[in-house]
Amino acid sequence: MNALAIPPGAMLRVVGDVHGDAVAFRYAVAAQDRFIVQLGDLTDHGPDSPGVLRLMFELIDQGRGLFLLGNHDLKLARVLAGQALRDDRVAQATAAQLDPALRARMMQEVARAPAWLLHGDAVFVHGGFHTDMLAGPAPPLGLDRPRGALARALYGEPTGRMQPDGFPERSLRWVDRIPDGLTVYCGHDRRSSDGRPSVRAGAQGGRVVFLDTGAGKGGHLSWIDLAPPASAARPLRRAAGGYSRS
Numbered sequence: 001m002n003a004l005a006i007p008p009g010a011m012l013r014v015v016g017d018v019h020g021d022a023v024a025f026r027y028a029v030a031a032q033d034r035f036i037v038q039l040g041d042l043t044d045h046g047p048d049s050p051g052v053l054r055l056m057f058e059l060i061d062q063g064r065g066l067f068l069l070g071n072h073d074l075k076l077a078r079v080l081a082g083q084a085l086r087d088d089r090v091a092q093a094t095a096a097q098l099d100p101a102l103r104a105r106m107m108q109e110v111a112r113a114p115a116w117l118l119h120g121d122a123v124f125v126h127g128g129f130h131t132d133m134l135a136g137p138a139p140p141l142g143l144d145r146p147r148g149a150l151a152r153a154l155y156g157e158p159t160g161r162m163q164p165d166g167f168p169e170r171s172l173r174w175v176d177r178i179p180d181g182l183t184v185y186c187g188h189d190r191r192s193s194d195g196r197p198s199v200r201a202g203a204q205g206g207r208v209v210f211l212d213t214g215a216g217k218g219g220h221l222s223w224i225d226l227a228p229p230a231s232a233a234r235p236l237r238r239a240a241g242g243y244s245r246s
Contacts, residue, residue, distance in 0.1 A: 003112050003137075004066040006119050010035040012226040014124065016197070017070065017187040019216025020046025020094070025055055028223050029065065037117070039187040039211055040070020040126030040154075046216025049094045050102055057105055069113040069141070070126040070187070071154045077110040078143050114138055115146075115153040120229025121181055127188040128156035128174050129208070156188055178206025187212040190219065197222050 006012070013034040018025045020043055029036050036059055043049035059065030067073070072091070079091040080103050098106065115138035116125040123133055132149035139150070146154055156170040170189060178184055183206065191198040191210040198210040215221035 004060065004114060006037065006066070006117060007035060007063070009228045011228060012037055013223050014185050014211065014226060015039065015223040016211030016213060016221060017041040017215060018046070018052050018221060019044055019072070020049040020052055021215040021221055022046070022048035022051030022055065024215055024221035025052050028221055029055065029059060031225075032064075034225065036065030037124050037185075038065065038067040039124060039185065040068040040113075041072040041187060041212075042067060042070070043076055043094050044072045044090045044216070050097050050099075053098070053102055053106060057109065060109065067109075067113055068117065068124055068126050069110065069115050069154065073110055073113065074141070074143070074146075074154060077107055080107055081143055083143065111142070115141060115150055121183060122226070122229075123182060123184045125153050125184065125186050127154050128152045128170075128186060129178055129184045130174065131177055134179075172200070175200055175206075175208050176203035178202045178204060178208060180205030182206045184208040185224070186210060190214050195219065197224060 011034045013028070013031055013036050015028050015036060015038045017039065019041055038056065042052050042056055056065070056067055075085065075088065075091045076094055078085055079088050079095050116123060116133045118133065123129060125133065130149040130152040138153065141150055152174065157174050159169045159171050161169040186208060187210070189210065190212050192213055195213055197213065199207060201207045209224065211222050211224065213219050213222040
């Protein structure tokens, strides 16, 4: 299957982590004039992961959307492939809800889902930014454990410590490496204190918009509409400590 890409000149709707909230996702993607860029983690936790997958695959078939690879999407595919994983109870529960056709389609789509997309002056990614993402498309991942920029794309930047809730603590040092003029749109972590998408500026002048507001896990689904880039992104040149626009 061919890799997915954003159509040139498309009006975009960027949708955060869905986590099985099919009702909210259907409402989010109802705009027929917008191409949907979903930031990963379609499944798990919420009441209707199969419904979310069916709707996402309809959008792909109609040329109306794509999803970025999230850590839950990869974990589900690995479970479907029969891999033994640590703490896969949530993914196993989701897998049990999928019929054979949906299982097969999920495996196909995970195999070609981009880990990140650079589009004009925006980067779309699930977990976090890495400067290697500015060099071009993500390499194929397969079902292996991701490394380097691929690991950053799916998991963010762990500190190596665990939080009281049992989840890894994650650093936001990568925000300060976003070049001036670039905006990163990501999900993965709930960074909002008021239920709205959270915006954070970095030391080099770039910024990040966090769009995970807890859908499927007691919160709600958020999205943001974007106009097409005014022009092609100016090329990035490597500078001391990072990248800059030329």
